[in-house]
Amino acid sequence: MPADETIQYPIATVDAVILTIEDDQVKVLLHRRDRDPFKGDWALPGGFVHVDEDADAEAAMRRVLAEKVGTNGLYLEQLASYSGPARDPRGWSISITHLALVPRGALEFEGGDVQLAALDALPDLAFDHARIIADARARLVGKGSYSTLPASFLPPEFTLGEMQKAYETVLGTQIDQSSFRRKVADLDLIEETGETRREGRRRPAKLFRLRDGIGTFDRTLATGLG
Amino acid sequence: MPADETIQYPIATVDAVILTIEDDQVKVLLHRRDRDPFKGDWALPGGFVHVDEDADAEAAMRRVLAEKVGTNGLYLEQLASYSGPARDPRGWSISITHLALVPRGALEFEGGDVQLAALDALPDLAFDHARIIADARARLVGKGSYSTLPASFLPPEFTLGEMQKAYETVLGTQIDQSSFRRKVADLDLIEETGETRREGRRRPAKLFRLRDGIGTFDRTLATGLG
């Protein structure tokens, strides 16, 4: 490690892939850039790491998200780092990216410079953000089949039908109702709230919530997905 | 993104967790630091990103490894980033860490400032490298049970007994011989070389190699591990 005083440090930024489900599609939150580079283009919400105030990259990410899209307290998971001389025209840069899966209701923003875009219909994106989103999607689908990850898209109270639908949306496949419920019951992931929800002219569904201490843990919820 | 000219960039480094199996134990390659900070302490091999010559963080990692421990052409996987004001006494820093799993025979070094240390018997380590190694270990064990990751520890030709032993070492459990072989056969991961290896007074074992195109892919090789 040359403790060389001539070392130049790269630009350090953080970017977030915030995913949610809307209209039975996985969507990503995009932010329109209001300055160069890529002024006017859509991009992941992101910004510089501030070494004078941020405790680490995740803290920088939370600060940026609060400033730009008004979200607070999201569960953030580190995704990967992207680096190189060409990805940012300002110079050799490192972006530390994060992933958040949130229920649609947890996002509040008034159109204009923020939008939710379906993963299958992304606009042109600034920097290498299209690649980052593609990687995030691969992670979501990959982990979706053997973890409780898709449950992160659910609001605090939900029906089993909604839960199954979230898994099907993430995985892009149909899941047998009976198998799904049996597995959920076996894993002891959720508990009844005691309430029901009636919607339209059909049998009302029981409401459930995630049990305490159920984070994202790796147990198969939906296997054999063709 | 304040295109603020007063932004200070953090120190950017790369560090590698190079794991191998020796004496039926998973070991990590450590390098003794020859300068401050932490001069004389054991640390992961690492160094600064050089923005004037590295194409990205992985290229920086390969350059550092070639310089410090003489390894080339390893398969490197990005692990995670670690950042903050306190982890490096030189200032607010980001380390982009990488993971490599290699057969013992692929590592060549003459003692002194490089050693292999068992994960269960690590010396005191510089920076936050103990934490990084703990995270790498968790990843190895976690992915070991549902992927071909442990096969990366095998030399080009190996017996089924060696393959099973590698899995058992990684997972820290016993695997039933019959189940293991059945699964390996079903997944079509390996092929016979046609050679055998005889060792001591017992039946010689057939030698196998990984089939073309078998990288690290996620299929259960050893399930139900207690």
Add this chain to the structure above:
DNA sequence: TCAATAGTGTCTGTCAGACATTATTAC
């Protein structure tokens, strides 16, 4: 009653784990 979804019960093929058995070598 019908439509629509909620929720349950049952059968079956697959497969992991356990365990027994045979094969092959050096001594």
Add this chain to the structure above:
DNA sequence: GTAATAATGTCTGACAGACACTATTGA
């Protein structure tokens, strides 16, 4: 033969997937 590991065969319980069936509501 004995010791030691290599390699294969067989049984069984668990469980995912398929699918049929019942439950409950509004109209």
